[in-house]
Amino acid sequence: MTTPDDQTPADGHPAPGGPSRRSFLKQSGGLLSATLAAPIASRAEAVADKLAPPSPVASGPTNMALTINGQVRNLRLEPRVTLLDALREYLDLTGSKKGCDHGQCGACTVLVDGKRVNSCLTLAVMAQGKQITTIEGLAKGDELHPMQEAFLKHDGFQCGYCTPGQIMSGVACVSEGHAKTDDQAREWMSGNICRCGAYPNILAAVREVAGQQAKG
């Protein structure tokens, strides 16, 4: 996890209209909500609430550390910067693509802690402390990931723009166990649009890798 210092606004100014550190301190002081809290908001949380310092507010350019493909990358970004833009515009990791910027196409798919997500709807600041894997981190040196090999072999792309997202999604689809049949893989690969229409080839690639992994 990041240290609180990472999230402290460098210029010390609170967000316009937002609560400052001090106001948090004041508001959370002295109230113990355990008795009224729902069981799911656990007792431990209530205790933490009492003991923990108020959470810092990040506003404006903020230092943050992202763990991308196993490397910690230190950045200074506004909280509104999405993970996709952080990758593409601030780290020159342009493998993750922007196709719609609204979670409607899947071209930006990356793995966060092993799960596939749309990086266009993920804030970079919220991805701190998590393992982020992008298309650039899939191969081991010159050795391609089996899913990359399978996409090459089956011609699972044409223009290549949706491809990084398809491959990341394919990797997750197999590891989730959602590529056991053609029909299942079609459904679980449907969050990635390919306008060139490489779907049958993408399916073949994903199914081949699923078959390899099933054999062990």
Place this chain on the structure above:
Amino acid sequence: MNNFAYTQAASTKEATTAKQADKAAAFIGGGTTLIDIMKSNIEQHSLLIDINRLALTGINDTAEGLRIGTLEHMSTVGEHPQVVQNYPAISESLLLSASPQLRNMATMGGNLLQKTRCGYYRDVAFPCNKRVPGSGCPAQTGDNRTLAIFGTSPSCIATNASDLAVALVALDARLTLENAKGQSRTLPLTEFYKLPGSTPNIETHLQPDELITAITVPAAGHARRSHYLKVRDRASYAYALVSAAVGLDVQGGLIRSARVALGGVGTVPWRVPAVEKYLVGKPATEDTFRAAAALAVRDAAPREQNKFKVELAQRTLVRAFLELPTA
């Protein structure tokens, strides 16, 4: 997006307190709706309060029922073995929603607060009473093929887009809400959503400082034997044209209890209690289901392009009943 501030709340109390202190703040869980609409300039928030560190997770299925922490992701709940087994409609509604990526991100509570797909709401260049109260509703006479036929008003015909909510209203789900004072309350999901009336901008009865913390669903025969069916323009990754969540407890061929809700057709998830009442005591036959379906659309108020939904809703409902596993 405007340059908002961000904080990660350490506790529910801290989150709700921060929200109360700043009228323009918003909670962020998965962000799949919030970031989307902030990018479209539909909403601006001064502060995003990250609730992901809160201890609002957990899926517990007991003899009384199911309890799901608000922060559980759609994907986790959708494939949870006990949800699949005891609340199939909930599982199906989740797995037929959105995409695998979005389901990995979106939280259960956030799903229930997702915004309509009405094209007039989604584009700030159009008038829209939901977005800008009093500006008008061009959808009434415009492109309304995908919009609502139930619960509409002259101010708004936007469809509630959640699949999950349809299954949940059918199965008597309740929400647990917690406020900045640390108080919690529960209310049925059916009473959570507000019909648009003349104030379509107010969509729920959620108070500004309230956070959904959990969803509970009572155990029941009609929940174990429930089903969610979704009809859409493309085979996946699409919103419902019409959907149906049904649950039947059938014994000796007769229906003991029934739960019925429709999706893609209502300004809110559209439960039809009259149909449920009608079904009780009737034989579980196709004839019964057809009569029930006709009753379900009795109050439909379609517009020019969505008249087909009246017919399609009935057929979807009948199909959903027929697809229920035989007792």
Place this chain on the structure above:
Amino acid sequence: MDSIFTEQPGGVVGKPIIRVDGRDKVTGRAKYSAEFPLPGLTYAVIVTSPIAKGKIQSIDSAAAMREPGVLTVLTHQNLPPLATTPNTPEGKKKIGAPMGFLPLTSDEIFYAAQPVAVVVADTLEHAQHAATLVRVAYQSGGKPIAYYTDPKAELFDPQKVQDGKQEGHTKRGTPEESFASAPIQLVATYHHPVHNHNPMEPGSTTAQWTAPDRLTVYESTQGVFRTQSSLKAMLGLPADNIRVITKYLGGGFGCKGSTWPHTILTIQAAKAVGRPVKLMLTRPQMFTSMGHREDQEQTVKLGATAEGKITSIIHTKKSTTSPWDNYAESNSKILDMLYATPNFEASYEMARANVMTSTFMRAPGEAPGSFALECSMDDLAYRVGVDPVQIRLLNHSDYDYSTGQQWSSKSLKQCYARGAELFGWSRRNPKAGQTREGRYLVGMGMATASYPVHNSQGTARARLYADGHAVVQAGATDLGTGTYTVMTQVAADSLGLPLEKVRFELGDTQLPNAPNSGGSVAAGTVSSSVFLACQDVWDKLIKMAVADRKSPLHGADPAEVGVEKGRLFLKNKPKKGESYAEVLHRADMPDIEGMAQGKYGAGNENPQGAKNADPSKKDEAGGHSMHSFGAHFCQVHVDSELGVVRVTKWVSVMGAGRVLNSQTARSQILGGAIFGIGSALMEATERDDHFARYTNADLANYHVCVNKDIPDMTVEFVEEHDPYINAMGVKGIGEIGIVGVAAAVANAVYHATGKRVRDLPLTPDKVLMNGLPS
């Protein structure tokens, strides 16, 4: 050397070679036009108009300019001036602009989402937010016109369509009389909604002024030279001062075939701020920035004999166009030539509306035209009571009725036969609405496909090195079509080198001039250029060898010298010869360069064909009509209660000349068919009647197919040798894959349900409300 390519023993042309650019694409290394991190790069965001008709009263940029990092806000009041704008017919022609209006050159608003300002800032976030702060006051121009069907819309006869490039009137024989006297008379009207290309990569421009009069543009374009030519006119600069680079292109489908306003606006923004500027259109802006396929209505009157032989076809089309341009896809061409149609007439009407200009989109004209024609052919088959394949064989054209010319090659009958076999067409119940599997109505349909070989030419350069490698170049583009790969294959075989010893470079105006990748011309023209450039290398080497006293070939007649695998030898004494490297070594040359131009219509039977052709007749040369042909076979399941249609089986068989790479060619046809399945079942851009503004301009509500929509598909090519089309005998397959697809699906739906839907797309509402058999 030969001017016609022949298969090399052990060669790679035609083989399913894995894409040479594939590794870059699967590792994320491939750089698209918004992915060049230039020093000092800034970001542009376009502000668009909410209204579709009116005037800008005032623009207040103050709040936007106050935002941190904002460098400029360009509007019609301060856009750096251009040498030429497309706002006059002459200017438009000079630029080759698709649209006769450039935003930010006037205070007038002609269409919804028209650009009104460009904000440039140091970061994307700053630019995006500042764009929301530009305050524009508009004076409404009243209710806009949204469609040709608007009561206020005025239909007119444009005389010419496709922006003046195609005749708007065609008449052969006595169409009306023949129709009136035909024993079978079919009249049907078809509707086609607005479509948007929606390539996955949004239109992107990165512009860098390297000197006050020198510009480099990384542009998502289907043709770097066409872009350069447009920019040259607009900027008033010599072409040499404008470098356009497109190394990777994330799809195009026609929308990246022209230079649209956002490109020049980005370039002018870079001029204004004195730093490189990058712009990527948003997905909603993609619906209003790079053209679309226009909404249209077609009526087909088809007269036939009692046996089903066509006697007359009369086709009319109505469509919406922009305030300035007469763009309508030329649908009638395919109706004119596809069958033996002795009498034919076509005409067009269009109406101006408050929309931007429509443009070519994958098989412009052929795609919607074939929907109308091939559904009507299906009607004819049922009416006569013969099989849909039989009705097409009965009307098979042995020559092109539209021009009277012979076909350069045609393998359509083989395509029908092979397609029917692969599909299992014989299992089809001849009656519609009869086949059920559980809750599904099962339908089988088919349609013919065809696409012309368009006029095109281009140049390539081949440099062969003494060390056994080669670099081959042409300023072509690869939209995902496989240009990188197939040109590498052609060069490898032509130079006798292994594939990995050849590098093919494209996508840069510093390379030899190549045509736009559009109209399915790139594969045929560029491959012919590459092949001929390689032949030029050998010609030069042979000349050197026979003139070189130290060569065993000294004094030989060049015509008697052959080449195989890099060895020059006497044809009648094959043992006498030497390797090309030795020729180069003796001359102290590390490499040798060849250059050549490939042309359409210049095949082995008529190498000078294109030279004598009438350039105004685009699709014919050397006295032949040149087309690809094929057939699609489709099976659908229609939910008998819900009206939901899913394609469950697909077969396409094509005859398209030489296939350069059987794997990428198959992918192209698959992609075209899937594009067509989308148009059949789900694609439609909805334009609000009152606001003339789109209500589903995103990928959540403009549905294109997802993986789940697509079944197992089979694609085959029949072997076809076309001796006329070009030096490689390649017809091009970028577009034929979509032609006929919507009809094949619609015909299958008819076969399933017994009810005809003539209004695309065939969404559940239409199929259901049109009636399902009980």
